[in-house]
Amino acid sequence: MKILVTGGAGFIGSHLVDRLLEIGHEVVVVDNLTTGYRHNLNPCAKFYEAPLLDPGLGEIFQREKPDIVSHHAAQNDVRRSNTDPIFDAQHNIIGSIRLIQHCIKYGVKKVIYASSGGTVYGEPTYLPVDEAHPIAPISPYGISKHTVEHYLFLASANADLNYTVLRYANIYGPRQHSRGGSGVIAIFADSMLKGEPPTIFGDGSSTRDYLFISDAVEANLLALSGGDREIYHVSNGEQINLEELFCRLKGIIGSITGREGIFEMSPVYAEPRLGEIHRIALSPEKIQRDLGWLPQIPLQEGLEQTVPYCRSLSTVFPTSVREGA
Ligand SMILES: NC(=O)c1ccc[n+]([C@@H]2O[C@H](COP(=O)([O-])OP(=O)(O)OC[C@H]3O[C@@H](n4cnc5c(N)ncnc54)[C@H](O)[C@@H]3O)[C@@H](O)[C@H]2O)c1
Structure with missing residues (x-):
C-alpha cells in the first residue's frame, strides 16, 4: 500500500x-x-x-494518491498551546x-490519527481510564487533539472515510527530542547526562504511563487493517511517578557512564505547570481484545535502550542541531 x-x-x-x-x-x-x-528521514521514503x-x-495528494494517511504531524507542546492557543x-x-x-x-481509504490519551480526559475521575471516560481536557492542546477526532467521525459518517484513532500514552524512546516540555524521559536523561539535575514540576508524585516506541509502532501497523472507525488507547496501563522515573534513570545513567556522582543527584522541584494533570493510566484492554496488541518492552528495558541514544546525541549533534535550528 x-x-x-x-x-x-x-x-x-x-x-x-x-x-x-x-x-x-x-x-x-x-x-x-x-x-x-x-x-530522522528514511531515504527510501519520498519526502x-x-x-x-x-x-x-x-497537489501532493493528487500526485501521490495514498491509500492510507497516518496523521502524526502536530504542534505537541502543551505549554505553547497555553501561551498561544491560536x-x-x-x-x-x-x-x-x-x-x-x-x-x-x-479517495484515501483510511486515516490513522495520533491522538493523546494523556490530555483529552483532563484529570481522570477513575483509573485506569477507558475509552468511555468523559472528555474534559485542561489544555488547548488536549482540546485540539480531541477536536480532530470529531472531524474524523463526521468524515466517516458523511463521506465514508474510514479511520482509527490511537490515543497514545507517553511514548518514549530513541529520537525523542528534549525540548518543548513534552517527552519527560528525554528531558530528564538529557539533563542528567549533562550532570545537571532535572526539574520535577510538582512534588514528584504525579504519575504517567510510558510506552516504548516500538510498541506504539506495532499498534499503528495493526490499525492498517483493523480497528475501523474505533478509538483505542495505546498504553501498557502502568502508572509510574516522576520520582521513580528519576531514580530508574539515575541507576541506568550511573551504570552506563560510570559516573559515581550521579547517584547523589537530587531533582529540583518547581510549581506544577498549567494544563498538566496529576495522575493518569490508560487501560489497553480494548486494543488488546480487538486487535490482539500486546506491549513487548517493559519500562526498564525501554529506558536501557533510550539512554544510550540520548548519550550518543550529546556527542554526535551540536546543541544547535539538537535544538532544531
Ligand atoms: N510522543 C508522545 O508521547 C505523544 C503522546 C500523545 C500523542 N502524540 C502525538 O503523536 C504525534 C507525533 O508526536 P511526536 O512525539 O513524534 O512529536 P514530534 O514533534 O517528534 O513529531 C511531530 C512532527 O510533525 C511535524 N509537524 C508539526 N507541525 C506540522 C505541520 N503543521 N505541518 C507539517 N508537519 C508538522 C514536526 O516537524 C515533527 O516532525 C503528534 O500528533 C502528537 O500529538 C505523541
Whole structure:
C-alpha cells in the first residue's frame, strides 16, 4: 500500500516510516521540520517539506494518491498551546481539517490519527481510564487533539472515510527530542547526562504511563487493517511517578557512564505547570481484545535502550542541531 505519513520526520512518525518500509509499503512523508529532523528521514521514503496548511498539499495528494494517511504531524507542546492557543488550533485543528478534506477529495481509504490519551480526559475521575471516560481536557492542546477526532467521525459518517484513532500514552524512546516540555524521559536523561539535575514540576508524585516506541509502532501497523472507525488507547496501563522515573534513570545513567556522582543527584522541584494533570493510566484492554496488541518492552528495558541514544546525541549533534535550528 502507499501510505502518507504526516510528521514522518518526527519521533514517532519516523519510527513508523522505517517499519512501514521494512514490511514493504511505499511511504510518502509530509513534514514541515519544525520539531522533526532531516536526519530522522528514511531515504527510501519520498519526502515533501511542507506544512499541513501548505496550499500545495492538494497537489501532493493528487500526485501521490495514498491509500492510507497516518496523521502524526502536530504542534505537541502543551505549554505553547497555553501561551498561544491560536497557533495550536491553526496547526492541530485547521491543519487537520485541511488534511481530512484532501483525504476525502483524493479517495484515501483510511486515516490513522495520533491522538493523546494523556490530555483529552483532563484529570481522570477513575483509573485506569477507558475509552468511555468523559472528555474534559485542561489544555488547548488536549482540546485540539480531541477536536480532530470529531472531524474524523463526521468524515466517516458523511463521506465514508474510514479511520482509527490511537490515543497514545507517553511514548518514549530513541529520537525523542528534549525540548518543548513534552517527552519527560528525554528531558530528564538529557539533563542528567549533562550532570545537571532535572526539574520535577510538582512534588514528584504525579504519575504517567510510558510506552516504548516500538510498541506504539506495532499498534499503528495493526490499525492498517483493523480497528475501523474505533478509538483505542495505546498504553501498557502502568502508572509510574516522576520520582521513580528519576531514580530508574539515575541507576541506568550511573551504570552506563560510570559516573559515581550521579547517584547523589537530587531533582529540583518547581510549581506544577498549567494544563498538566496529576495522575493518569490508560487501560489497553480494548486494543488488546480487538486487535490482539500486546506491549513487548517493559519500562526498564525501554529506558536501557533510550539512554544510550540520548548519550550518543550529546556527542554526535551540536546543541544547535539538537535544538532544531
Ligand atoms: N510522543 C508522545 O508521547 C505523544 C503522546 C500523545 C500523542 N502524540 C502525538 O503523536 C504525534 C507525533 O508526536 P511526536 O512525539 O513524534 O512529536 P514530534 O514533534 O517528534 O513529531 C511531530 C512532527 O510533525 C511535524 N509537524 C508539526 N507541525 C506540522 C505541520 N503543521 N505541518 C507539517 N508537519 C508538522 C514536526 O516537524 C515533527 O516532525 C503528534 O500528533 C502528537 O500529538 C505523541
